[in-house]
Amino acid sequence: MQHLIRTADFSVEEIIELFKDAKEFKNMKSNKILDGKIIVTLFFENSTRTRSAFEIAAKRLGAEVVSLDVGTSSRSKGETIFDTVANINAMKPDAIIMRHSDCGLPGTLVEHVDCPIINAGDGKHAHPTQALLDLYTIREHFNDDIEGKKIAIVGDVRTSRVAGSNRRLLPRFGMEVVFVAPDCFKAEHNEHKQYDNIREIIDEVDVVMSLRTQLERHNEIFFESIQEYANDYCITSETFGNRDILLLHPGPVNRNVDISDEMLKDPRNKILEQVTNGVAVRMAILKKLVK
Amino acid sequence: MQHLIRTADFSVEEIIELFKDAKEFKNMKSNKILDGKIIVTLFFENSTRTRSAFEIAAKRLGAEVVSLDVGTSSRSKGETIFDTVANINAMKPDAIIMRHSDCGLPGTLVEHVDCPIINAGDGKHAHPTQALLDLYTIREHFNDDIEGKKIAIVGDVRTSRVAGSNRRLLPRFGMEVVFVAPDCFKAEHNEHKQYDNIREIIDEVDVVMSLRTQLERHNEIFFESIQEYANDYCITSETFGNRDILLLHPGPVNRNVDISDEMLKDPRNKILEQVTNGVAVRMAILKKLVK
Amino acid sequence: MQHLIRTADFSVEEIIELFKDAKEFKNMKSNKILDGKIIVTLFFENSTRTRSAFEIAAKRLGAEVVSLDVGTSSRSKGETIFDTVANINAMKPDAIIMRHSDCGLPGTLVEHVDCPIINAGDGKHAHPTQALLDLYTIREHFNDDIEGKKIAIVGDVRTSRVAGSNRRLLPRFGMEVVFVAPDCFKAEHNEHKQYDNIREIIDEVDVVMSLRTQLERHNEIFFESIQEYANDYCITSETFGNRDILLLHPGPVNRNVDISDEMLKDPRNKILEQVTNGVAVRMAILKKLVK
Structure with a gap:
């Protein structure tokens, strides 16, 4: 069994x-x-x-x-x-x-x-099951050719079980996983490259997976305001520019904290497809x- | 679709x-x-x-x-x-x-x-769906012949969505809709005749639809006691006399406020049939x- | 019907x-x-x-x-x-x-x-339905031969509906039902023998049915501590010794109050079979x- x-x-x-x-x-x-x-x-x-x-x-x-x-x-x-x-x-x-x-x-x-x-x-x-549906969505988008593709997982990667499952699964299919997070949310003891800001890495990635910020748990502890977090980590049209990047999120999205309203209407996001x-x-x- | x-x-x-x-x-x-x-x-x-x-x-x-x-x-x-x-x-x-x-x-x-x-x-x-089942019940009772029948909807017609749907639906099938309500519950801006008391109109109607009084919302504001409301608007054996009138209610009934215990046992009420x-x-x- | x-x-x-x-x-x-x-x-x-x-x-x-x-x-x-x-x-x-x-x-x-x-x-x-499944489990265990078998129901027999249904059902199939309970939990007005302690009767019984102690209701009233109750009424390996007795419980079990951890692993208990x-x-x- x-x-x-x-x-x-x-x-x-x-x-x-x-x-x-x-x-x-x-x-x-x-x-x-x-x-x-x-x-x-x-x-x-x-x-x-x-x-x-x-x-x-x-x-x-x-x-x-x-x-x-x-x-x-x-x-x-x-x-x-x-x-x-x-x-x-x-x-x-x-x-x-x-x-x-x-x-x-x-x-x-x-x-x-x-x-x-x-x-x-x-x-x-x-x-x-979330990581498997994420992988399915990525493979579907790239016609099953994901060897060497790079994904940035953005947000509270330290406590996210979605990040945990994806960072183990995606490399088995040839993907490179990097993390983008403030220090308080960075993963401990792990082999993945970690960045402070999505702008450092945006030109190299094929997929961005934004995580749900657990507003109810963290923001009062680590940030003066949720806006302070959003300034650096919210995925906006400006972040993506006209780059051809796939945008994912496990849901539910904190609008204008995880991802901007504008990017939620952008065809590059496949959140409902997920x-x-x-x-x-x-x-x-x-x-x-x-x- | x-x-x-x-x-x-x-x-x-x-x-x-x-x-x-x-x-x-x-x-x-x-x-x-x-x-x-x-x-x-x-x-x-x-x-x-x-x-x-x-x-x-x-x-x-x-x-x-x-x-x-x-x-x-x-x-x-x-x-x-x-x-x-x-x-x-x-x-x-x-x-x-x-x-x-x-x-x-x-x-x-x-x-x-x-x-x-x-x-x-x-x-x-x-x-x-409530108005449709009400119409079905009325047509069934009158063997589909409801042209010219008159219905009095009694109670809080101002805020009732049941009244709202019925007053639009029933006239399309030839029925005349009138309302019976205290001033505080009377509908605003509408084309239906409104009465203060069921006794004014009882001899002319074929159907009475009692509405659920939203006790939890209103009575403390508008009435000294719920009994004060019931005195005028509760449907009783005395109200109906021996008239051949169909009695409806969308449920749940406030016993002895909307309808008396006695009338709830009366075969003229078709509430469970509804x-x-x-x-x-x-x-x-x-x-x-x-x- | x-x-x-x-x-x-x-x-x-x-x-x-x-x-x-x-x-x-x-x-x-x-x-x-x-x-x-x-x-x-x-x-x-x-x-x-x-x-x-x-x-x-x-x-x-x-x-x-x-x-x-x-x-x-x-x-x-x-x-x-x-x-x-x-x-x-x-x-x-x-x-x-x-x-x-x-x-x-x-x-x-x-x-x-x-x-x-x-x-x-x-x-x-x-x-x-609980008493019927209890009877089914007892009959299954004894290959349907339960005439003359004796069962001790242990615990709060006064308020237990499980005890109530079993004491009426099991004698119809030839079983003798006795109760074991502290005075505060003994049944009133009933025909069954009642004992203060399981040790008085353990050598005579074929089945022990332990009841769920309604901790939330009783212990603060009748016992100084739940441990005081458990000392006398918890079914332990010591209670059973190497006797061939069937142990039942309607669940959920209060571990170490109704039945000890050890007896819950013992093959003589058929609680999950129930x-x-x-x-x-x-x-x-x-x-x-x-x-």
């Missing part, structure tokens, strides 16, 4: 096969591939976006989805997460999709279940893992 | 066709007409009743429903409603059913999506709009 | 037939027995565990589930539970599964609906009641 805890769980060949399925699923026609399967979503952190994408993907494949509202009941009764998961597992679902604020938790639970676990984000660690690809790639992942 | 934002979106002929389908669906047998379709419900205002009726209608047609809990995630992350809807649209649902407290919002969003939007209530503006018709009419609407 | 309000609603023969179906459903293969049926869950008390088990059972049978979030909308609008249920019934579901804190409420509602009501727990009164059986037995119940 195979799980998806981190992108390394899939080989390059498996990912290329996965993307063939995703390409077919992009027409968004429903099918019955997972008819009769029951998929549990177990989100300990709220996420309308990711949970909906998984739910739609599962339902497009004919599966049934049971969304467990784990914030309100078992936990308030003092149950440990291991007991909660053991109980869900005893109900014999065909897969468990989970998000949790603790790094590594979904990986730990693999030994305790009889069905695939799909990690939908664990703390600062990983968000493998959302569509997110459903197609997750359909392919569910097809691959759920038996 | 057709949307349902206001009752005027459907012609008289379309509505009559719609009601033929609704009549067949009233046996509440499930079918597979929308098998493989995914319908998103997006309720920014809570409504167990309307949301459940839509969900049951969609499932009776074989569609899958994804209910987005929009109160808790995206919005708390500061996303605009336009971005939320653009993202949902990028997941390629087959229809979006939405309720929002802002008048006109669903209509504005029509240009931003690739699937039908069904307005399940927008502020004080419109509640077209609920059943609400599922059948919504099935017909989904069949019509979702391709 | 048949409901399941209390275990007495099913005869011994009906239960034995039910268990034949449950045994077949235990392979957890999905089917289409309830294809096109719509089942409403109406939980006025939160329960991730029981609600999920019902939802998975219904979906394994091909039914659609509509979960009404009754805490947030209708009730906040001041509607009575009778009106809420009358409205749901008017939407013509094929069954209503409900949990409520008021003893006897589901039974009272039976006259007001056109579909089966399944009681998923009503106050201190009954939890019939969870699996809970899905299979509920599938059989839904198949029996929903037409």
